[in-house]
Amino acid sequence: MKMREFLWIILFFSVFNKLKGNANIDDHLTLFDSIFGTPDDEEVQGNKMHLCSCDTSKLEEKMTNMEKTIQRLSELTIGMSVEEYTLRNCPQGWVVSEKTESCYKIIEDRTTNWETANKTCVSLNAELASIRTQQEFDFVNDLLRKTGENVFWLGGNDLKQEGTFKWADGSDVTFNGWNRNEPNDSNNNEDCMVWWGYANGKWNDSACKGRANRKSLCKIQATRCLEGWSYYPATDSCFKTLKGNLYWKEARAACESMAKDSSLAKITTGEENNFVKDLMKNVDEGWGFWMGANDIHREGSFVWLDGSKVTFTAWLRGEPNGGTNENCVHWWKGMGYSWNDTPCENNYNGEKSGMSAVCKMPGTRVFGGTVG
Template identity: 30%
Template sequence: MRGILSFIVVLGALFDTGHCATGYTVDPTTGNSYKVLKDLRRTWNYAKLKCEFEGAELASIRTSQEWEFVKGLIQLSRVSYSSGVWLGGTDERSELSWVWTDKSPVIWNYWIKDVTKDTTRNCMTVWSAGTWKLGWYSSYCTDKRYAVCKIPGGLLDELKNLKKLSELSIGMTLEEYEAEKIQCSAKGDFFDINTGYCYKYKVLNNKYVTWDVARTQCNTEGGDLASIKSRQEWDVVKGILQRSGGGVVSVWLGGRGGDGTWGWLDGSPVTFSDWNPGRPYSSKTDLYCIGPSKSKGWRWMDADCEEISYGLCKIPVEA
């Protein structure tokens, strides 16, 4: 219930009367909506969080036409160009490999400064550097700047429809929501913005067991075998596995299936996956379970549920 209500709070922040996204401007050629956050200058990560709370993302630029539209909005907003405006580009994970917040590569190039000579500034900002020509610069992610949020075309109407389903309010403020997510992440846990829950993960590395036994052990810990709902969540979990030590060579996740149909223990389908090439075997019709393997770079394998492995638990916690 808490997760559903948290999502409604997000929708409530977006729509005041259900007619339009507050403060957003729609590009009629793409359906994308944009908003310049000019109320406060924030760090890159805090600006990203602010956009996510509104059901948006730090803006990505996919075409030259989109860049012209966003650039025009920045100019109309009358923010100080010398203060800079965040976009969703970063190379924090892999130096000089710039990606957007959804991990897709930055293809269009509007850099004014040669970023190959700067390996210490890892977040993308729009800046003029004392001129009237706006372009992209790399900045320290801890700098405080304005930002541009983006709602991809098609998502806006979906969120409007969801808002109409309920006007329920639980009294959770934006500040409380943001503080909860920051506190959760600071502990190395994962905050799921779709459910409003903070999760921790635990590898039960005392004994190799079957999938059913591993699930029982996770239930005893107050959770269940882990479901993985997004790339962001898998990045957190895989990092835990990579740091788990040499004795852990495989784990059970909470996914089962066969014959091309895979689902999690909560009844939801497996929509995100990281299968090892050639897996799952399409010819299998018996019930199999998902078990990432260290020898495969922690890619997912489909294994007989009666084989033995360590359990990977996903446990909801208070942030």
């Protein structure tokens, strides 16, 4: 077998195992042996490898089968983007529908007011639920029927123009899930949509306030984060802790190499900072975590890697205090993950004293506006 063919086979198994998250040199060697048999003699001289006495009687058949497998893998992966290797994520406590690529949450707090229900969903960076296809209708029906409740607020309404129903985001209600003879605007006072369990989940128009207390259904677009990343819905972002003994520039390069638009973390609110702190608490390693904030280019003027100014801060008392010697910012594990400025290349007793890092990237919306 030619060296080119040998390297191609090893490359194939390397990529295949890596896609499975299973790259391991022992796996590669086992697979190699299973195909070619164990060489009777292997001699390495300089950069030349000589494989001798392999069992070649079945080599041609195995190579043919492998070529078919490679061709099949190629056909399956042509045109696939990085995002298609990612996972659909929902915030904790939400239910995902793979078919509609959306997340749903039943709001247990009852309200007599449609507007209150809508504001509750908006506060969760979501919308009072829209239902746009038969698949979504069936999914929501199954979800809500299991609760034993018979009425839930949905996002549909004709508050702006009688008879023209729109969803809470302003888009038109095009799918028809209405119960027979609905909407009927009874007493000229029914402008808001409810899920109606009494009619097998078909919709009814209802007064927007003043009726019995009802639960609500919120909906948010499913978001893709790479496997192993954690989704934060308020900023539609994905975070990942990166363990290691890294200088700041090394941490930056490592984050940027992980995915498109990934970088050392930028933090804009206290809530986001607390979310990241919870992630860091699960990493039992090192004394701190790098973030993207720095004043490398102008002393005392801290900016993020995208050039924007640092507005929210969570400095340890008395920080930043490092002057021109401490230009990079990290979370200090031993100080409750408060922020501290420190040298971008930290050394202690002549040895490298780097730390771990937190990477951040935008969440990728699965769809925009309508459910596929």
